[in-house]
């Protein structure tokens with residue numbers, strides 16, 4: 001098969017990690033008889049520098065003409081929150097999610113076997129294993145609600161950000177979570193703040209309706225503050241965790257840290273029709289950009305998710321994941337995950353080693 005992939009290399013370490021992921025894609029292509037062709041898409045701070053805005057006209061259309069999108073990272077201090085919205089990389093990120101209808105953000109947080117020592121939690125906790133899938137709603141809630149900023153008579157400036165959710169938006173993300181749970185350990189934990197928020201009460205009632213449709217899946221409600229605590233107390237209890245946009249933003253960073261290696265974690269953002277978008281969870285790390293120091297594994301594992309969720313190629317996905325685990329098991333480490341005393345290897349070397357394992 002021939003697959004067309006949009007590459008948003010982006011800012012900071014983005015181009016380097018995408019470069020290694022492309023090598024892995026080409027190796028998978030050779031091994032399994034697929035052809036991957038690439039279309040470069042300019043987006044992020046680099047686009048602001050080149051054309052004056054982070055989300056150039058036609059970005060969504062170019063991506064929609066592809067079968068999947070791979071994104072390295074966008075952002076950096078150069079295009080900070082003091083800049084106008086159209087110049088900020090975050091604006092582009094939110095716009096592409098909305099334009100491609102990517103309402104489901106899957107962020108697996110798993111302790112890879114060779115990396116168990118990197119888990120910052122107690123040994124007994126790590127030994128139970130961590131393998132959860134955060135399912136974050138990505139195109140609704142407070143991120144996309146109406147914003148306001150106005151002068152009051154006696155309180156100075158005042159701002160509001162509206163959090164809105166419809167039954168339809170909740171149901172479609174809920175279904176994704178239950179369907180995913182069926183392919184995993186069959187447990188859904190739905191996270192909300194139903195003791196305070198109206199949107200959360202609606203969220204909970206829709207989730208309960210769905211839970212009745214999936215009697216084979218164990219279901220629980222978890223309040224968001226309690227979830228934050230449980231994630232460090234006993235993350236092994238979670239399988240699929242589904243939650244609204246902002247809670248998911250915060251909890252997915254927490255979950256990633258619990259595995260001890262944010263440089264290893266991939267993500268997928270998917271909708272119903274448009275191409276899915278795959279990206280590492282880590283940011284653009286401008287401090288180490290261009291130095292061959294970044295860890296390409298999160299991006300390479302994002303390619304594995306692309307194989308699985310966009311192209312329905314589970315064998316190819318598994319081969320990539322096994323190659324990564326094999327290189328880690330051999331003791332190779334980039335600087336971010338190197339144990340004391342281990343000499344780290346660079347971005348390119350890590351990419352090459354993974355390709356070598358893939359070739360077998």
Ligand code: IPM
Pocket residue numbers: 090093094249
């Ligand atoms: C993420 C990031 C983004 C978000 C920012 C950069 C807008 O933190 O993908 O988690 O909040 O969604």
Ligand code: MG
Pocket residue numbers: 249250253
């Ligand atoms: Mg975030």
